[in-house]
Amino acid sequence: MENFKPVTEYIKNLYDTREFIPLHVPKFRGKEKNYLERCIDTTFVSSVGKFVDQFEDQMVQITGTQKAVAVVNGTAGIQVALRLVGVKAGDEVLTQALTFVATANAIIYNHAHPVFLDVDLDTMGLSPKAVSAFLEDYGELRDDGCYNKKTGRKISACLPMHTFGFPVHLDELISVCKAWNIPIVEDAAESLGSEYKGKPTGSFGELGVFSFNGNKIVTSGGGGAIVSNSVSLAEKGKYLTTTAKQPHPYEYFHDELGYNYRMPNLNAALACAQLEQLDTFLAEKRNIAEIYADFFKTQSLNFRTELPNTKANYWLMCVELENKQDRDAFLKYTNSESVMTRPIWQLMFRLPMYEKFQKDNQKNAIFLEERIVNIPSSVR
Known part of the structure; x- marks a missing residue:
C-alpha cells in the first residue's frame, strides 16, 4: 500500500x-441564489415557469439540437426517450452492462428486455464491433424492423452510454444500427459538454438524455433533459412527461398514459445559473x-x-x-x-434482477x- x-x-x-x-x-459560484430567490418571488416553483423555458433554450444551444425537454431526472428521461423511439413491452434494447444501473432500469420501466453487449477498452462505452457481431449472429431484418432470432423479440433501440463523459465510437455505432434499422438513444447523462468530431454528445441519436443530479458537472439538485433534432419527437416527449394532458384553459383531459416527469421551475432556476458556468x-x-x-x-x-x-x-x-x-x-x-x-x-448481469438477460x-x-x-x- x-x-x-x-x-x-x-x-x-x-x-x-x-x-x-x-x-x-x-x-x-454564479447566480444560483439570485435565480432561486427570483423563482420563489414569482411563486411559480412547480413545473411551469420562466426558468424551465430558459433551461430548455440553453440546452438547445449547448447541444446543438432542435428542441429540449426538461424532466425530473435522467432515468425518467431515458424511459420516455425509449418509448418515443418505439420501444414497447416485450421488445429488446441493446445496451452495455458496464454502466450505472439507471440505464438498465429505464429499459425495464418500459417492460422491455435489456441485451447486454461488450464495451470498447478505449472508450469504456458500448462497442460497435460487439453490436455488429451480436446482430450478425442473432439479428434478422423484417419489414417492421430488426428481430432477435434466438428470442423472437423485436430489437427496438440501441442505448449506448458515454462512460464518465468519454464518447463512444459514434460513427461506427450509427453505421451498424442504421444497417439493422435500429434507432439510437444516447445515454448522455455523464457527458454534458463532451464532443465527438466537434459535435456535442446527445445530438447524434434520435434522442439524447442528460442528467443534472447533484454530483454531475452541472446540477439542478435533481433533474434531466431530453434533446432531439426531431421537434415532433421532443414535443411528444414534453406531452408525455406532462401527464399526457391535452391543452385546455380549464378542462383536464388525458388521452393516453403519461408521466408526471416535468422538472420543477425551482430546480430549473438552479440549472440555468449552473449552465451559464x-x-x-x-x-x-x-x-x-x-x-x-x-x-x-x-x-x-x-x-x-x-x-x-x-x-x-x-x-x-x-x-x-x-x-x-x-x-x-x-x-x-x-x-x-x-x-x-x-x-x-x-x-x-451480476445484479440479481439482471442476471438472466x-x-x-x-x-x-x-x-x-x-x-x-x-x-x-x-x-x-
Missing part, C-alpha cells in the same frame, strides 16, 4: 486540504485532467484521457490499475486516508470492472 502513498499525497495537495476529499461536489467548469476540468495526466506519467497507474477526434468533459476522472488485487488495495488505502475513490460499477462474452467489460477506479474530480 505504500506504493499508493505518493498518489494520495498528491491528490491532497492538489485540492489543498488534509481533510476528507470527496469524489465530486457541485460549485455554486458550463464553459468555465469544462475549462477547469480540462486543467485538472492535464495536471493529473502529467503526474500519472511517473506512476504505475494509467490515467484515462480523451481519444483523438473527441473532447471529454472529464466529469469523473479515472485510473486503471494492473489487476483487481491492486485495484482493491488502492481503494482501501485511499479511502482510509480520507481520499474518496470508487470502483467502476459492478456489471449489470442475454449477454455476450463481456471480455472488455470484465477487464475494466476489475481495474478502473474514479479519483477526486471536483472543480477546485
Whole structure:
C-alpha cells in the first residue's frame, strides 16, 4: 500500500486540504441564489415557469439540437426517450452492462428486455464491433424492423452510454444500427459538454438524455433533459412527461398514459445559473485532467484521457490499475486516508434482477470492472 502513498499525497495537495476529499461536489459560484430567490418571488416553483423555458433554450444551444425537454431526472428521461423511439413491452434494447444501473432500469420501466453487449477498452462505452457481431449472429431484418432470432423479440433501440463523459465510437455505432434499422438513444447523462468530431454528445441519436443530479458537472439538485433534432419527437416527449394532458384553459383531459416527469421551475432556476458556468467548469476540468495526466506519467497507474477526434468533459476522472488485487488495495488505502475513490460499477448481469438477460462474452467489460477506479474530480 505504500506504493499508493505518493498518489494520495498528491491528490491532497492538489485540492489543498488534509481533510476528507470527496469524489465530486457541485460549485455554486454564479447566480444560483439570485435565480432561486427570483423563482420563489414569482411563486411559480412547480413545473411551469420562466426558468424551465430558459433551461430548455440553453440546452438547445449547448447541444446543438432542435428542441429540449426538461424532466425530473435522467432515468425518467431515458424511459420516455425509449418509448418515443418505439420501444414497447416485450421488445429488446441493446445496451452495455458496464454502466450505472439507471440505464438498465429505464429499459425495464418500459417492460422491455435489456441485451447486454461488450464495451470498447478505449472508450469504456458500448462497442460497435460487439453490436455488429451480436446482430450478425442473432439479428434478422423484417419489414417492421430488426428481430432477435434466438428470442423472437423485436430489437427496438440501441442505448449506448458515454462512460464518465468519454464518447463512444459514434460513427461506427450509427453505421451498424442504421444497417439493422435500429434507432439510437444516447445515454448522455455523464457527458454534458463532451464532443465527438466537434459535435456535442446527445445530438447524434434520435434522442439524447442528460442528467443534472447533484454530483454531475452541472446540477439542478435533481433533474434531466431530453434533446432531439426531431421537434415532433421532443414535443411528444414534453406531452408525455406532462401527464399526457391535452391543452385546455380549464378542462383536464388525458388521452393516453403519461408521466408526471416535468422538472420543477425551482430546480430549473438552479440549472440555468449552473449552465451559464458550463464553459468555465469544462475549462477547469480540462486543467485538472492535464495536471493529473502529467503526474500519472511517473506512476504505475494509467490515467484515462480523451481519444483523438473527441473532447471529454472529464466529469469523473479515472485510473486503471494492473489487476483487481491492486485495484482493491488502492481503494482501501485511499479511502482510509480520507481520499474518496470508487470502483467502476459492478456489471449489470451480476445484479440479481439482471442476471438472466442475454449477454455476450463481456471480455472488455470484465477487464475494466476489475481495474478502473474514479479519483477526486471536483472543480477546485
